[in-house]
Structures are given as structure tokens and as C-alpha cells.
Amino acid sequence: xxxxxxxxxxxxxxxxxxxxxxxxxxxxxxxxxxxxxxxxxxxxxxxxxxxxxxxxxxxxxxxxxxxxxxxxxxxxxxxxxxxxxxxxxxxxxxxxxxxxxxxxxxxxxxxxxxxxxxxxxxxxxxxxxxxxxxxxxxxxxxxxxxxxxxxxxxxxxxxxxxxxxxxxxxxxxxxxxxxxxxxxxxxxxxxxxxxxxxxxxxxxxxxxxxxxxxxxxxxxxxxxxxxxxxxxxxxxxxxxxxxxxxxxxxxxxxxxxxxxxxxx
Amino acid sequence: xxxxxxxxxxxxxxxxxxxxxxxxxxxxxxxxxxxxxxxxxxxxxxxxxxxxxxxxxxxxxxxxxxxxxxxxxxxxxxxxxxxxxxxxxxxxxxxxxxxxxxxxxxxxxxxxxxxxxxxxxxxxxxxxxxxxxxxxxxxxxxxxxxxxxxxxxxxxxxxxxxxxxxxxxxxxxxxxx
Numbered sequence: 001x002x003x004x005x006x007x008x009x010x011x012x013x014x015x016x017x018x019x020x021x022x023x024x025x026x027x028x029x030x031x032x033x034x035x036x037x038x039x040x041x042x043x044x045x046x047x048x049x050x051x052x053x054x055x056x057x058x059x060x061x062x063x064x065x066x067x068x069x070x071x072x073x074x075x076x077x078x079x080x081x082x083x084x085x086x087x088x089x090x091x092x093x094x095x096x097x098x099x100x101x102x103x104x105x106x107x108x109x110x111x112x113x114x115x116x117x118x119x120x121x122x123x124x125x126x127x128x129x130x131x132x133x134x135x136x137x138x139x140x141x142x143x144x145x146x147x148x149x150x151x152x153x154x155x156x157x158x159x160x161x162x163x164x165x166x167x168x169x170x171x172x173x174x175x176x177x178x179x180x181x182x183x184x185x186x187x188x189x190x191x192x193x194x195x196x197x198x199x200x201x202x203x204x205x206x207x208x209x210x211x212x213x214x215x216x217x218x219x220x221x222x223x224x225x226x227x228x229x230x231x232x233x234x235x236x237x238x239x240x241x242x243x244x245x246x247x248x249x250x251x252x253x254x255x256x257x258x259x260x261x262x263x264x
Numbered sequence: 265x266x267x268x269x270x271x272x273x274x275x276x277x278x279x280x281x282x283x284x285x286x287x288x289x290x291x292x293x294x295x296x297x298x299x300x301x302x303x304x305x306x307x308x309x310x311x312x313x314x315x316x317x318x319x320x321x322x323x324x325x326x327x328x329x330x331x332x333x334x335x336x337x338x339x340x341x342x343x344x345x346x347x348x349x350x351x352x353x354x355x356x357x358x359x360x361x362x363x364x365x366x367x368x369x370x371x372x373x374x375x376x377x378x379x380x381x382x383x384x385x386x387x388x389x390x391x392x393x394x395x396x397x398x399x400x401x402x403x404x405x406x407x408x409x410x411x412x413x414x415x416x417x418x419x420x421x422x423x424x425x426x427x428x429x430x431x432x433x434x435x436x437x438x439x440x441x
Contacts, residue, residue, distance in 0.1 A: 058282070068281070
């Protein structure tokens, strides 16, 4: 039995690679004797290729912060915040842009609390640790340059801790936009390709006590603490014991690095 | 919002943003309005997260959410436009603009492809992009757009025919800066 000739719809499906391999093979054979259908398939494939070439570069454009924020889980206390944001919007509409901006600033400021540092850390971890292609801006092979760059941008120098004892090695680092201040991010990876990030930013308020805190945001665990210079966070979606081990190593090395400073 | 609804997988959401932005730009034809649509889509996705079935394709579900928002917003805009002006029937196709800043690294012929795409009606544009660029199965496209598979295929066929005619009968391009 000879296979039936393809309908026009089937030619589209064929060109789009949507048919079973069996039917696709039949059509391929038929096209050899049907130049008109073969031309249609060629046109469709060329159109597809051109569309992909034209639209793929859009995927590489940097994603605006407001969209990254919208992708994060709505924070707790959402109802109140929403109400305030709705008010802010209403004020913008009724009284004009100026008032809206004032309320917006206040909203932004109310998010700059230490708790939100842990949230931001978890958030940045989720974004960059999942990026297989370009998780960092400057690689570990340029460690000295990385340290200088981050120190200059943050106004405080932090030597990259060595996490070999926990099985993690440095991948590199980048700068992350925080709500109030720039945040430095170092990424580490172990043999199982699990990733940890250490993030810190300059802290103006002096901490009264050293305390490790733990928070979990969307499956990402965060140990965070504050010292005289900075707020720090170690984040990862590894188990809590492993994360704590890494956080302890970081903390111990930072204390050692800052010992002269602390005794002052 | 139900507090017991499961959270959406955050890394997957973030990973979907570039594709959502691209599809929104195809729908709205304007980069800034597109990002507003993406933001609304993400907010709506969190609101309606109980409707997403874990393990199913998150990207397809997000496209569905975006499509519904876009259709509703367009209906509202049309209603407003109709009460404001009688000649507002010219439709959304005119709003298609190529942001020069966003595409200046493209070759001229690729910019032309984008402009030609913009001259298709929105309903043909979305089917074409979902099939040709997002490489979705026709059945998936039917679900995202909530139309029969037969309609997907007829729109696709018309879109491609129209694109072919536009290319072979070139009309002066107008790129809005």
C-alpha cells in the first residue's frame, strides 16, 4: 500500500518536527517526487530559522530587577504590604507622581531590614547558582583581581575563605544589586556540582552580639550573621549540616582575618 | 490567597523570565509594555499558584497565564478606546515597534524579520512564535491559547502564507525609534 499524500497541515507539522518518525519518513520519501510540497516545507523551515535567529538575541538581554523581584515568592505580611502598595498606587493616580514616589521610597526602605538581607541572599543564590553558563563575573583564576574589585565597590575588603575542608572550591564572584547597597557574592562548588554562595555587604550598624541565624527561603537555606564590618550570608540548597559546616569555616576564617581589627 | 498552596519552583520561574519577556514583546510589540505584562504575569502566577500542577511544564502554564492577561487587558483597552475615539478600530497591530536600542546589534535582515512579524495580526503572531520559536507541540499551543488544535493549524498556515507574501512583496519598512 502506498502511503497517502500529506495534507497541507501535515506538511507544517512535518516541517515543525511534530510527526511520528514513521510518518515523517514516509513524507520525506514522498517529497522527493513532489517539488511543490518540498518547496513549502523548505519555506517553512527557512521562516522558522529566521524567526529564531531574529528573536533569540532577546533572551540574552539583562532581566530588570523588578521582574526578578516579581518572580520571588510574595513575602509574608503580604496583605498589609499590598494594601499599602494599593494606597501608593491610588495616591499616584489621584495626587500625581510625586506623592506616589514618596510612599514607594518608604516601602523600599521598610524592606531593607536584616531579615530581608537573608531573603535577598537566598534570592541571589537561586538566580546565580542555577546559572550553569555564567554563574560569576570574575573567575577564581583571577582571585586577586576579584578581591580588589569587590573591595573597591563595597568599601571593605574580605579575603575569600577557603572551604576545601567542607569539600567546596571557589568558582568566582560577582557584584549583586541589593536594596540599599551593593552586595558581593562568591560562589563555591563541590565535586557533586552543588553550589554555595557567600554574600556580604557593608554594615553601618554595629552588632552587639555574634549570633548565627538560619532562614530558609524557597528551599534555599541561609546562615547569616553580622560583625563590625559587614553582614554575611552563606546560602545553598544543600542539607543544613553541610551548610552549617561551611558557614562555620567562613566565620572562623573571617574572625582570624579580622583579629587585629577586633582587638582594636 | 490560600496559604497552603505550594510554592512555585523559584529557579524555574527566574529561568522562564527571558522567554516570558520575549513572548510578551511579541504580543504587545513594545518592550516597556511587555515588561509590565511579564510583571503582571508573575504576580498572577503566584496568586493562582494552586492551579499549577507540580511536575507539569511550568513554562507552558506561565504562557497560559500571560495569554489570558493579555487578552483581558486588550479587551479593556479596546473598550476604553471605543468610548474615547471612533477611529480607534485600527487595532493593536500599529503598536508594534522595534526598540532600536534592543536590536541594534542585529543585522538589518533580522530586524526586517521582526518588523514583518509585527505586521501579522496578534492571533497569528502568537501561534507562529509558539510553534516556530518556542517549538511547542500544536496540542500544547491549543491549551495555552484555549483554542482547538485545528484553529492552531489554520492560523499557523495563514501566518506563514502572509509572511511569505510580505517577504516577496516588500513594503517600505517603518522602524519607530
